[in-house]
Amino acid sequence: MMNIRIATDLDRDDIKRIYSSAFPKGESEIVTKLAIELLAEKTTPSTIPLIAETNNFVVGHVTFSPVGIESNESCQAYILAPLAVQPGYQKRRIGSKLIEYGMQQLLAIGGNIVFVYGDPKYYGRFGFNAGAARNYTAPYKLQYPFGWQAVVLNEYILEKAPVAINCVASLCDPKLW
Ligand SMILES: CC(C)(COP(=O)(O)OP(=O)(O)OC[C@H]1O[C@@H](n2cnc3c(N)ncnc32)[C@H](O)[C@@H]1OP(=O)(O)O)[C@@H](O)C(=O)NCCC(=O)NCCS
Structure with a gap:
């Protein structure tokens, strides 16, 4: 039986274990650091770190953190990062359920775009697409521009000309982009 809940400081070691085993060496250090830093970061609105567990064993993690959109303070935007599922538990829809759960929470609190x-x-199946993200310029130059996507939740008019977005401090590391 799988359960999804908000992650707390007590989940640090389990989160480290998931990221160090799910990502290859070299990449795992960077993503683990991100997941742990996001857990401690205080933001307004709040960051939403989620844990998936089966029989009290933590098997998945995702974080949604707020994003500021230059020149549009009324838009409630978030970014999904990072996401990982413990090897051995992958391909059982745990990642999908973490994403869907988080998006439902964001929809309920009036989030406009993720x-x-x-x-x-992978992300296309949840409605993410490059078109929705086109006019939002990521904070750093993207190594894989085709990976930059968004999905609109609560109805919202997309920017017609490029605008810059700002992320929380933990995501302000060019190595992540
Ligand atoms: C990517 C990841 C989070 C997916 O979690 P998961 O619980 O295994 O995913 P799900 O079971 O919900 O997958 C749903 C579908 O996506 C597919 N899928 C999984 N990873 C995929 C990928 N990288 N590319 C394309 N499809 C993928 C699965 O095969 C599955 O397809 P199906 O429904 O047709 O069987 C997990 O595999 C993982 O931790 N990978 C290593 C870390 C990583 O790459 N994280 C992504 C960071 S952006």
Whole structure:
């Protein structure tokens, strides 16, 4: 039986374990650091770190953090990062459920748009697409521009000309982009 809940400081070691085993060496250090820093970061609105557990064993983690959109303070934007599922528990829809759960929470609190920087083959199934993200300029130059995507939640008019977005401090590391 799988359960999803908000992550707390007590989940640090489990989160480290998931990221160090799910990502290859070299990448895992950077993403683990991000997941742990985001857990401690105080933001307004709040960051939403989620844990998936089966039989009290933590098997997945995702964080949604707020994003500021230059010249549009009324837009409530978030970014999904990072996401990982413990090897051995992958391909059982745990990642999907973490994403869907988080998006439902954001929808309920009036979130307008969610960004993600990742594989379109994976995130496309949740409605993420490059078109929705086109006029939002990421804080750093993207190594894989095709990975920059967004999905609109509560109705919202997309920017017609490029605007810059700002992320929380933990995401302000060019190595992540
Ligand atoms: C990517 C990841 C989070 C997916 O979690 P998961 O619980 O295994 O995913 P799900 O079971 O919900 O997958 C749903 C579908 O996506 C597919 N999928 C998984 N990873 C994929 C990928 N990288 N590219 C394309 N499709 C993928 C699965 O095969 C599955 O397809 P199906 O429904 O047709 O069987 C997990 O595999 C993982 O931690 N990978 C290593 C870390 C990583 O790459 N994180 C992504 C950071 S952007």
